[in-house]
Amino acid sequence: xxxxxxxxxxxxxxxxxxxxxxxxxxxxxxxxxxxxxxxxxxxxxxxxxxxxxxxxxxxxxxxxxxxxxxxxxxxxxxxxxxxxxxxxxxxxxxxxxxxxxxxxxxxxxxxxxxxxxxxxxxxxxxxxxxxxxxxxxxxxxxxxxxxxxxxxxxxxxx
Numbered sequence: 001x002x003x004x005x006x007x008x009x010x011x012x013x014x015x016x017x018x019x020x021x022x023x024x025x026x027x028x029x030x031x032x033x034x035x036x037x038x039x040x041x042x043x044x045x046x047x048x049x050x051x052x053x054x055x056x057x058x059x060x061x062x063x064x065x066x067x068x069x070x071x072x073x074x075x076x077x078x079x080x081x082x083x084x085x086x087x088x089x090x091x092x093x094x095x096x097x098x099x100x101x102x103x104x105x106x107x108x109x110x111x112x113x114x115x116x117x118x119x120x121x122x123x124x125x126x127x128x129x130x131x132x133x134x135x136x137x138x139x140x141x142x143x144x145x146x147x148x149x150x151x152x153x154x155x156x157x158x
Contacts, residue, residue, distance in 0.1 A: 002062070002142075002145050005062070005138070005141070006059070006062060006063070009055065009058075009059050009062075009138070010059065012055070013052060013055055013056055013059060016048055016051055016052050016055075017052060019048060020044075020045055020048040020049065020052065023041050023044050023045050023048065024041070024045050026038065026041055027041030027042060027045070039120045040120040040121050042120075043118055043119065043120040043121055044121060047118070047121075047123075047128045050128060050131060051128075051131045054131045054132065054134075054135040055131060055134070055135055055138070057135065057139075058135040058136075058138035058139045058142065059138075061092075061138075061139050061142050061143070062138065062139075062141075062142035062145070064146075072084065073085070082150065085147075085150060086147065086150075089143045089146055089147050092139065092143050093139075093140050093143045093144070096136040096137075096139040096140045096143070097136065097140060099136070100132050100133060100135055100136025100139065101132075101133045101136035101137060101140070103132070104129060104131075104132025104133040104135075104136060105132075105133045107129050107132065108126050108129045108130055108132070108133065111124070111125045111126045111129055112124065112126040
């Protein structure tokens, strides 16, 4: 299951990056060649960057490519490494759940019930904020995967 999520999430992120590149390029072309930038290009680039940043962080977490200081892990015995590994992952799960999933869902609900629309694109702001709970769920999935596969993974890669 993880390989499938990794594959499609990677493709989705690559597609968002490609779309953002085309969007920014179009903004530059309209600014310099046509004399005035299209209003929607800056807003779209901003929203795409939010999605790429949050989904990219979840993807990096799943690939164990996130920033980590592993000085303490190397100095501990295997039992201590397991306790530290589990503690770190539980804290990440709690943060992702309460801040990203619960907080993101509340933010999504508030903006949806207020009917907020973006200025230039006129898309619901809730569509932009939908990435928060989605990314939180992905982070939680990846952390649980790491916990349940700890014996099969080397401590240095976690």
